[in-house]
Amino acid sequence: MTPVQALQKYFGYSAFRHDQEAIIRHVLNKKDVLALMPTGGGKSICYQLPAVMLEGLTIVISPLIALMKDQVDSLNVNGIPAAFLNSSQSTDEQIKLTTQLRNNQIKLLYLAPERLFANEGKLITFLKTLTVSLIAIDEAHCISHWGHDFRPEYLALANLKLEFLSIPVIALTATADKLTKKDILEKLNLKDPAIFISSFNRANITYNVAPKKNSFKQLLAFLDSKKEDSGIIYCLSRKSTESLAADLKEAGFSAEAYHAGLDNSIKARTQEAFLRDEVKIIVATIAFGMGINKSNVRYVVHVDMPKNIEGYYQETGRAGRDGLPSEAMLFYSPGDANKLKQFAMVEDNPDQSRIMLKKLDDMVRYCQLHACRRQFLLRYFDEDAANNCNSCDFCLTEFETFDGTLIAQKALSAVFRLKERFGATYVVDFLRGSKNEKIRAEHKELKTYGIGADISKNDWLRYLRELTGMGYLQVSDDAYPVLRLTAKSEAVLKGLEKVELVKSQIIEEHQPVTEEI
Numbered sequence: 001m002t003p004v005q006a007l008q009k010y011f012g013y014s015a016f017r018h019d020q021e022a023i024i025r026h027v028l029n030k031k032d033v034l035a036l037m038p039t040g041g042g043k044s045i046c047y048q049l050p051a052v053m054l055e056g057l058t059i060v061i062s063p064l065i066a067l068m069k070d071q072v073d074s075l076n077v078n079g080i081p082a083a084f085l086n087s088s089q090s091t092d093e094q095i096k097l098t099t100q101l102r103n104n105q106i107k108l109l110y111l112a113p114e115r116l117f118a119n120e121g122k123l124i125t126f127l128k129t130l131t132v133s134l135i136a137i138d139e140a141h142c143i144s145h146w147g148h149d150f151r152p153e154y155l156a157l158a159n160l161k162l163e164f165l166s167i168p169v170i171a172l173t174a175t176a177d178k179l180t181k182k183d184i185l186e187k188l189n190l191k192d193p194a195i196f197i198s199s200f201n202r203a204n205i206t207y208n209v210a211p212k213k214n215s216f217k218q219l220l221a222f223l224d225s226k227k228e229d230s231g232i233i234y235c236l237s238r239k240s241t242e243s244l245a246a247d248l249k250e251a252g253f254s255a256e257a258y259h260a261g262l263d264n265s266i267k268a269r270t271q272e273a274f275l276r277d278e279v280k281i282i283v284a285t286i287a288f289g290m291g292i293n294k295s296n297v298r299y300v301v302h303v304d305m306p307k308n309i310e311g312y313y314q315e316t317g318r319a320g321r322d323g324l325p326s327e328a329m330l331f332y333s334p335g336d337a338n339k340l341k342q343f344a345m346v347e348d349n350p351d352q353s354r355i356m357l358k359k360l361d362d363m364v365r366y367c368q369l370h371a372c373r374r375q376f377l378l379r380y381f382d383e384d385a386a387n388n389c390n391s392c393d394f395c396l397t398e399f400e401t402f403d404g405t406l407i408a409q410k411a412l413s414a415v416f417r418l419k420e421r422f423g424a425t426y427v428v429d430f431l432r433g434s435k436n437e438k439i440r441a442e443h444k445e446l447k448t449y450g451i452g453a454d455i456s457k458n459d460w461l462r463y464l465r466e467l468t469g470m471g472y473l474q475v476s477d478d479a480y481p482v483l484r485l486t487a488k489s490e491a492v493l494k495g496l497e498k499v500e501l502v503k504s505q506i507i508e509e510h511q512p513v514t515e516e517i
């Protein structure tokens, strides 16, 4: 049977999507694979199909027990023998499962990572007595400190490859930036892995960000044309999901709150009503959405700023799975950034805190971006993109501009004089000739010191962001990001290229949240 025949037979789908077929062929050839695919892209098939085609057992590592049960149920419905092992099972159930495994009656076994090496490795010793054909690691980004959802229990998976030397491993995730991806490959000890990255671009989603002033009024204006549509509104706190849902109801909308503190029965009912279009709006914390597959969500609103780009992208990605035009709207305020900064700083692990702050900084940068938002998001996930997508607020707005060539020259030469070793705040203080003792004595001697005193600090910060957006400057990828010149800078410095800057102040100003050097 070919993979596509098996797809039709076991899953009832007529064709593969994204890189599914290539991934499956690699796995069938016993090669290690890392697959990055957006949420809803169809990662599960990439190991479920090989599992039914290969002789023996496929072990699936998955972090969430609730999702495990759903997956196992739907496999069983398709006639594929699958089971999960978790602490909620009785001894009797476990004995029955062990027998089935011994008799080769199970094709897929789902496990939480912490189970694998528990009980002094009893389970792993048992699994090694079976014919294991494949190991799948779902949500593989959980193994990396650099990821947004690090789970220490995933670190144990580093030993998996050593225990099952010749068994292929497929690692899957919907979210990994550059560092996380590298970390996954290293930590899992994958052998000469094939890496598949499906495009993360969601062409049917329009991205919008607006400064938050009166968020309820802004929200009503946004919802005005969407009374018949389904949408998700994300809030930071449980309390605000409840009060906002109540306010929306009072304003005549069909809305319910959803957060992890609610009774399971209420959560299930709300989710069900939303899936059936009986409730139009879910006002939720980020607890809502995992594993929910509703295709006609027309918009996702963040009334509070998300903690990181990964989370934001997953949450907005819940809109428009049916491919129809959909909107992402984010209301941003410096106050939110400060609140999130406090949360990040109280993490008990200083390294973890630093990573969270860096991710928060990237999120702030996205909110303040003066360039195509889609391009920023795709580049964040290491994917190239054109600089005009025609479907984000930046690309759809016409800005009033002026000849900012002189301003650009001042900014670029300041970065040059400072040897490309300082962040935006320092560069601005330097340009404005700040008396601040933070400006080093040696820099006060430089020719460009103080040549921009006539422009306010906020305007300078905005110009630097615009120049970055246009590619005349770049922000380094370090924990303490610094401004650097680019290949495009020279033409401006030499007076060969004119630069247009935006006239009116359209974006609220805010300092980066991490200290800059």
Ligand code: ADP
Residues within 6 Å of the ligand: 013, 014, 015, 016, 017, 020, 037, 038, 039, 040, 041, 042, 043, 044, 045, 174, 293
């Ligand atoms: P992910 O884990 O990447 O978020 P899933 O594996 O849950 O995504 O797949 C998302 C949905 O797409 C599921 O309903 C799945 O059955 C469906 N799907 C997966 N592959 C295909 C395909 N080739 N054709 C049609 N539907 C598919």
Ligand code: ZN
Residues within 6 Å of the ligand: 371, 372, 373, 374, 375, 387, 388, 389, 390, 391, 392, 393, 394, 395
């Ligand atoms: Zn754009």
